[in-house]
Amino acid sequence: MRAMLEARGLRVSYGKIVALRGVDVSVAKGESVSVVGRNGAGKTTLLKTIIGLVKPLEGSVVFEGRDITGLPPWDRARMGIGYVPEGRRVFPYLTVEENLVVAGYSLDPQVLKERIEYVYSLFPRLRERRSQLAFTLSGGEAQMLSIARGLIMRPKLLLMDEPSQGLAPIIVEEVFKTIARLVEEGYSLLLVEQNVAKALEVSQRVYVLDQGRVVYQASSQEALGDPVFKDAYLGG
């Protein structure tokens, strides 16, 4: 199967601090892949490089056979890469619906309407709160909005950065149910997570990043059967 996304030899540094030291990651069409690792391993930087918020010193990002390394983030978004940033970053002083509208303003108005209806069907609670300002949402609702916003452009690939971070356990369950549903619907997914056990439940493959390098990769099943991996990342 040909890869939908291929990141090859990514090297990124912030001044003197090297964040990625030659990372190769790929996601096939319809595949769900997670990236795990300690804080500061370079996971967030990897996603930012793929969406285009960070420019790599070396390496390339190829999406559907096209080298997009030089493209600005909004072009990548329009080509079909959705991005759900870490920390539930929604636009606090826009309403729920406006948060969705701005992400899809380049769409035909009729299509945009359908897309908004579609994400409301995934997240009925957002429909109830459509005219509320986003800062009034609970943590879980804000995460739902952030995910919904990432889906507005009907992305072929969704990048998610720690969607469970800082949420109550019961909300974490809900978020992962949503992710599982998206995978079922056929979205390709690159998921960065600290909650390794949950991440493996919704993904077919896993990469482990450490100090800017891929130090391990396997199918989720293999990883679960690997005592070393389990010891290091699932607490034995």
Place this chain on the structure above:
Amino acid sequence: MPIPEYYITLATLVGIYGIAALGLNITMGWAGQVNLGQAGFLGIGAMTSAILTAKLGLPVGLGIAAAALAALVVGAVMGLVSIRLREDFLAITTIAFNFLVVYIFEYYDVFGGSYGISNIPRPSIGGHELRGPSYMFLTWGILALLVLLALRIQRSWMGLAFNLVREDENLASAVGVDVRRMKVLAFAVGAMYGGVAGALSAHFKGYIVFSDFEFPYSIAILTMSILGGLDSIAGAILGSFIVVVSPEVFRPLMQYRRVMYGVLIVVVVFFAPRGLLGKNAVARRLLERMMAGYGLAPKGKKKEGEGG
């Protein structure tokens, strides 16, 4: 009893500077792009219209339209420059732009050099020159049109996108907002307002010279915007009113005018950081209560975003 000409003059100036300040609000208040050289765009508009009408004999309406277009184009170029600059450098660059424009006006004869351009015609309708009250109405009519345009922009995706660029540029770009395009648009539209204001002032005074557009005028316009509230449309006009009228009221303090701008900015920033008509400002709440009393309460939904 006719209204004294003096009041007509003040009202006209309030309208002209209201347009300039409104433009600055769009660039700076909505899209968050620092512009400390708005007077430069007034100059470009004024000179364009003055040359076309006084020197080439074209109709005033055409002159004002050309002024809007010229400022729009130069504003778009400024917007392209802004893409490459951090906020602090952008501030310095827009000041430099103001100085550069004034320098060009002073040193090139097309712009009248240090003599300026005189005999700039008044607009006329059906053979009647617009003077006094009729010129005031023209100014306020154009202001009204530009307020409508601003409202349209504010309520469209463009207004939303401007807010996002100001609030969180990275996030905006990552969810698909073409940040570059928004910055260019914000500068171009704001500059266009400046160009129209400049042209209106040229036809109002009949005479312009490079020093009419020097940097302190940019600060005066900035004072208006900050006083009224950088993200408020009505605030731009209120700010213009205060800055235009206060030197007249405090005429004895005339020589301290620039100090007064400074004091005004400090007082407003201290007591009403979002301006007199900004969100939650005392003056705005009073006004809303008064309007509510007349059954004119604005709809509950507030959409102006703020730094988050």
